[in-house]
Amino acid sequence: MSAADIASDVPSKARKRRFNTREVLAALVFVLPFVLVYAVLFIYPTIQMILLSFQKAPLIGAGTWVGFDNYAKLFKDKLFGVAFWNTVYFVALTAVPSTLLALAIAIGINRLKGWVQSLILACFFIPYILPVSVVFRVWGWMFDSQFGILQPLIALVAGGNVPVFRTLPLFMPTVAFITIWWTIGFNILLFIAGLRNISPEIYEAASIDGTSKWRQFARITWPLIWPVTVLVLTIQLIAQFKIFDQVYLFGNGGRSDATMGLVQLIYRSAFQKNNGGYGATVAVVLFLVIVVFSVLQFQLLRARGGDNK
């Protein structure tokens, strides 16, 4: 995903060279399936999405051109405001905390050796490879309002059992916490790879000089791990903006408007209210947000000369 360091891979002199007919024909056969899939399933739907956002149209069937009406509607639609801010709130609750926590855990794991290290890493990593439905059931059971194992703890603070997923102020923080539990393994993996790339000699030199552990972290680890931090953080920002699955499942099948995110609003508008045009408009907004973050990621990674391989 770090486009920065691979973008320049194709040498520009290739353009100037004459092409060999046999080679070009072979290349066409090789790239044809990909180009076909890409054109039909990526480029065509993207263009259609943009066109659809300017129409009043049902999910299936012809629409009428309405110009920027759908976009104007965004600003008047309370639900869009709710969905947008819920998404931003969710991203704020997940992206930075899961990046920093992953760095701390990675440093802890990196100190360990051999099978202990593998075992501890596996504990943190296994949730990441599980489907969302498993995460939903497992945590639904942990927080179950009647028999959940966490309810005695909650009762200590709240004085009684709390149906966490039906209590609005608790909903997003809880789902964010579960999301961090679910996906942090990915971040940890990237940080461990980054930490292993820091030469141990630097630390040895520092420990002879009697540098404290904290200063070692501030002066050596943090600056050298910074490119990985940027990578992890931007990957998280982009991924969490696309939030749907967990919020939908824990939000009781998305029946509550108050917990709605942007993707869920696309789903609600296009599939449940049969308003394909407006659904596409929300999709374009999501698309623009992701484009901004992708460009940001690209620039940040390029500014630091790519990731530190």
Added chain:
Amino acid sequence: MSSVASTPAAGEIAGLSPRRRKLINALNIGGLIATVITVLGAIFWAFPLYWAVVTTLKVENDIVQPGIQLWPQRFTLDAYTHVLFNTKIGTWYINSLVTAVSVTVLVVMISALAGYAISQLRFPGRRILWWIILASFMIPIPALIVNHFVLISQFKLFNTWLGVILPQLVYGPVTVIIYKQFFDSVPKELREAATIDNANEFQMFFRLYLPMNWGITTALAIITFIGAWNQFLWPFLAVTDEQMMNVTVGITQVTDAFGVKYARDLGSAILAGLPVAIVYLIFQRRVTEAIMLSAGIKG
């Protein structure tokens, strides 16, 4: 553990004074605390999964008893036998397996071919194609659900395997990029030798480049399979017929008419996650390798 192991080594560095050595020992106590916190964190992380599995092995009446039983008092597999024989989970499993395997085979095949052409062949449009592939990261796939749905409806693929499979092929570009990088690093001498032997491009690909990169093909196939098996949003939209659902969708959308049964709900979830958990445990190294590669880090 770490304090015992590193003390002699630290002492060797340069005839340290006893005070210095004491200081290092104190720092290692800090390290010991860090290790303890890490281990406790790992237990905390693994506990929900352990607790879910243990719950499925209990008798339903014991589950709702007050108090925490970390091990089943009365051991039973009732939850699993019930889920296996009284729900559609078998059908859902087949649907998941067929769609996930198809996505995997198609994505890996199409991407390997395209990656080879971009890496090794000169043809017009190559640079543009490469840039389009890189730019595809900017398109959030969940934003395309509306138009993917329109597309599969036009082709009458709603509630079919193909309708679930095709839109998932958009996960190909990362795979193309990784293949290109690996094909780039195949030594040019091998290619020259094969050219002298009059090998054509197809022989070159199937006899030289692909076999030399079986490792990465396995890694990419495994991670694509896990990703496809775990898909929720698209299979959830593309299928409403209970017979055609994937297991990840089916277990959350079709509920028992007789109220909540904790062991059964958890049991069906564990069964849904089991294939990917097994694949991960067998191919741990490959999975981590592929994940790091797709994030742009060579592990």
